[in-house]
Amino acid sequence: MANGCQCSIFILSLYFLGLFDSFVLAQSAAPFEVSWSSAIFGPDGPWQAVEVTIGADSKVALYPGHTFQSLITATDYCKLNSTNGCYASKAGTYNRAQALQDGTGSASGIQYRPPLYEWMAGMDVRGQLPTSWVDSMILDSASTAGPTYRVENVSLTLVESQMIAYPSGTWYPAFAGCLGVGAADTINQSFTTSSYLINASLVPGTLWTQKKTTSNSFSMHIGSVASRMAGSLWFGGYDQNRLIGDVLVADEGFVRSPVTLKDISIEVIQGSSPFNFTAQDGLLASGNSSIGNGLRVAVDGCAPYLTLPKSTCDNIASHLPVKYNADLGLYLWDTTSPKYSQIVSSASTLSFTFLSESNTKTSKIRVPFFHLNLTLSEPLVNLPTPYFPCFTGGAGTYNLGRAFLQDAFLGANWGQSKWWLGQAPGPNIQLSPSVVEIHEGDTTIKCGNNDWEESWKGAWKVLTIDEANGTAPVDPPIQSGSFDMPTPNGKDEAKTPSGLSIGAKAGIAGGSAAVVLAAIGLGTFFWLRRRKRNGTQENRTPPEYDDGGLHHDSRIITEPQKGPAEIYGSSPVYTRELYGEEEWPRHKGISSRPVELP
Numbered sequence: 001m002a003n004g005c006q007c008s009i010f011i012l013s014l015y016f017l018g019l020f021d022s023f024v025l026a027q028s029a030a031p032f033e034v035s036w037s038s039a040i041f042g043p044d045g046p047w048q049a050v051e052v053t054i055g056a057d058s059k060v061a062l063y064p065g066h067t068f069q070s071l072i073t074a075t076d077y078c079k080l081n082s083t084n085g086c087y088a089s090k091a092g093t094y095n096r097a098q099a100l101q102d103g104t105g106s107a108s109g110i111q112y113r114p115p116l117y118e119w120m121a122g123m124d125v126r127g128q129l130p131t132s133w134v135d136s137m138i139l140d141s142a143s144t145a146g147p148t149y150r151v152e153n154v155s156l157t158l159v160e161s162q163m164i165a166y167p168s169g170t171w172y173p174a175f176a177g178c179l180g181v182g183a184a185d186t187i188n189q190s191f192t193t194s195s196y197l198i199n200a201s202l203v204p205g206t207l208w209t210q211k212k213t214t215s216n217s218f219s220m221h222i223g224s225v226a227s228r229m230a231g232s233l234w235f236g237g238y239d240q241n242r243l244i245g246d247v248l249v250a251d252e253g254f255v256r257s258p259v260t261l262k263d264i265s266i267e268v269i270q271g272s273s274p275f276n277f278t279a280q281d282g283l284l285a286s287g288n289s290s291i292g293n294g295l296r297v298a299v300d301g302c303a304p305y306l307t308l309p310k311s312t313c314d315n316i317a318s319h320l321p322v323k324y325n326a327d328l329g330l331y332l333w334d335t336t337s338p339k340y341s342q343i344v345s346s347a348s349t350l351s352f353t354f355l356s357e358s359n360t361k362t363s364k365i366r367v368p369f370f371h372l373n374l375t376l377s378e379p380l381v382n383l384p385t386p387y388f389p390c391f392t393g394g395a396g397t398y399n400l401g402r403a404f405l406q407d408a409f410l411g412a413n414w415g416q417s418k419w420w421l422g423q424a425p426g427p428n429i430q431l432s433p434s435v436v437e438i439h440e441g442d443t444t445i446k447c448g449n450n451d452w453e454e455s456w457k458g459a460w461k462v463l464t465i466d467e468a469n470g471t472a473p474v475d476p477p478i479q480s481g482s483f484d485m486p487t488p489n490g491k492d493e494a495k496t497p498s499g500l501s502i503g504a505k506a507g508i509a510g511g512s513a514a515v516v517l518a519a520i521g522l523g524t525f526f527w528l529r530r531r532k533r534n535g536t537q538e539n540r541t542p543p544e545y546d547d548g549g550l551h552h553d554s555r556i557i558t559e560p561q562k563g564p565a566e567i568y569g570s571s572p573v574y575t576r577e578l579y580g581e582e583e584w585p586r587h588k589g590i591s592s593r594p595v596e597l598p
Contacts, residue, residue, distance in 0.1 A: 029214045031237025031435050032149065032207065033142040037061040040225050041091050041176045043377045044304045044389070047402055048223055048231045049091065049176055053138040054156070055104040060092035062179035063402065064220050064233050065301015065410060067255045068189065068202070069155040070137070070180040071119055071130075076160045077174070087379070091176035096133065096158060105135030105156075108198050110191045114157055119178075120164070121255055121300035122307030122391070122399030126171055127162035132191070134200050149212055155180065155189045155200030167393040168327035172379055178302035179203075181218040181233075184252045184417040204235045204414060213237070217438040219411030221424045222301065222402060224371055227459050228479045229427040239433040240448035243409045244455070246363045247422040247445060248354050254410065254419050258296035258398075260355040262362055264312065266319060269366075269453060270347035271462035272469070274339060275319055283315040284308075294355055295398055299410060299421065303401035305330070305391035313390035316350065322388050329393030333373065333386040338471045340386075344373040345461040345476035346468070352404070354421065365423050366452075367407040370460050370476070374403065411438075411445065418443045426456035427479070 040046040041061060049061035054072060062070060075093040078086035086093075099105030113129035133156040139149050163171035180202060183189075187205030191198040208216040213236025221242040223229040232242050250259050265281035268274075285291035288311040295309070306313075313331065317324065321337035324330075333340050349366035356362070376385045389403040400408075412419035429450055438445070458477055461467075467474050 029211050032235045034233045035140040035142045036231050043380045046225050054094050055099045055135045056102050058094045062177045064179045066178040066180050067253045068183045069157050071157045071177045073177050074158045074160045087175050108134045109193045120303040121298040121397045122303050122394040124165040124395040126165045131158045133158050151206045153201050167329040182414045207235050215438045215440045216415040217413040221409050222405045224406045227427045237435050237437045238411050241429045241434045243447040244423045244450050244452045247420050248363045254299040258298045260294040261297045262294045262355045263353045265351045267351050268348045272465045274342035274346050274468045284312050286315050287311050298399040300399050303399050305389045305401050307391045307394035307399040310392040313392050331388040341473040344369050345474050346463050347460045365408050371406045413442050416443050425450050427459050428455045
């Protein structure tokens with residue numbers, strides 16, 4: 001009798017195990033938070049970046065916030081010059097030769113070579129047209145208990161020789177690639193050849209079609225190293241704690257369909273003013289009649305600066321202790337001035353006013369000057385140098401990059417061709433995220449209950465009259481933040497528990513407690529083990545690199561900025577395939593003198 005009972009329990013356990021596994025798979029669509037790197041990057045930040053694995057074992061850090069394909073730095077980039085090491089290697093590089101040998105990645109017959117303006121909006125990118133590529137991408141969850149997702153045949157662009165030209169004519173190398181977070185009305189990119197169609201995956205579209213998430217969508221806030229605020233990147237949902245106040249809703253995409261910037265102002269939010277005013281508006285268009293009623297600007301997380309007209313940058317700079325560096329097109333803080341420490345530690349902001357698509361409503365995003373006290377380092381300068389990130393050296397496209405995104409929430413529901421821009425909080429917010437799913441039909445989202453000024457309490461300094469008008473430097477508050485932060489040397493720190501638990505969403509009722517709990521335990525164990533299983537392969541030395549005549553200039557084209565190829569699931573808006581070594585017209589404004597890659 002006992003044996004019969006045990007047998008029945010065993011059979012029933014297997015039955016419930018099967019039901020549980022099917023139930024979990026059916027109910028597993030949920031917002032997914034991507035893991036961030038434990039290091040910081042860039043000679044113009046520093047910045048945080050997410051971490052993914054490309055192919056078999058190429059772990060790379062990528063700046064999020066790019067549309068369409070992801071840009072990956074290849075190991076060949078470091079073969080250009082290895083005298084002092086390779087800056088790009090800190091973020092990780094991708095070995096295309098090894099990927100071909102392993103059978104994970106290839107050009108897959110794609111002949112399209114994307115124009116260089118697609119790399120960074122508002123930056124003058126030079127070099128040969130890059131190579132289109134496909135390979136798998138593995139994304140780990142930011143939650144220690146979260147799943148790991150593998151997306152096959154991800155649309156990639158390989159950065160192998162391309163550099164960024166600054167106003168002096170000097171070319172500087174890349175430091176990290178960029179993660180594509182999708183595109184409007186697009187699940188994947190389709191490229192045509194003479195005989196067949198090639199589909200290259202975009203991450204949010206693929207996660208949605210595989211029912212991992214509830215929509216083809218994403219949301220992000222890159223946070224800040226200076227104020228010790230960790231980044232946030234979600235597919236299929238958003239963290240309400242990262243969004244405060246009104247939300248701007250726009251159509252299409254934030255890189256190729258710019259939004260209207262109505263004005264820029266300086267505002268003192270709390271305390272005494274380190275300026276000779278408490279508010280100063282009109283900084284966008286003053287002295288430049290061509291700007292008129294607004295300026296169309298892109299929002300691209302792949303680019304670092306606030307790329308704006310020089311007249312605008314000069315208007316802002318006239319109220320700051322900065323000196324213009326014509327070679328870099330940037331403004332360096334005068335750290336000997338008492339106003340420097342007063343301003344960058346104060347409760348003062350550079351405020352951006354945007355106009356809605358209907359031209360009837362404005363919304364404002366404030367960036368504290370604390371976040372605009374960034375640092376230049378090698379190879380841009382010899383010694384670490386504080387700078388104000390208004391950039392005048394862009395070639396045609398005005399853009400708000402990572403300097404702006406420290407304080408902006410950015411998201412989209414690509415299935416509805418809608419994207420959102422809003423105010424992100426300061427570092428004093430709830431430790432646990434308040435995650436909301438983005439559903440297929442959503443065209444709007446709602447902010448959380450945080451108070452923006454309160455979120456900056458203790459992170460900026462409310463100046464007294466004596467501090468604001470004195471000649472002594474002002475010490476900023478010690479930044480504690482709410483999260484463990486990346487470290488310069490890349491050593492791992494404890495992860496903050498975050499994300500929605502799939503198991504917490506799956507309520508299973510009734511039945512025999514012992515049998516059901518046993519089945520659930522077994523089901524969870526095997527299910528999580530399947531989700532986490534990844535193969536690893538040993539690293540191999542990359543082949544020697546042949547330069548083969550790299551230095552071909554390529555002009556940054558700004559009109560029209562449309563899809564690179566026929567878009568799967570929608571009507572093609574603009575298609576041009578580039579074959580062989582075809583180039584865009586040469587740009588004669590800046591010399592093509594490259595800087596050596598260290």
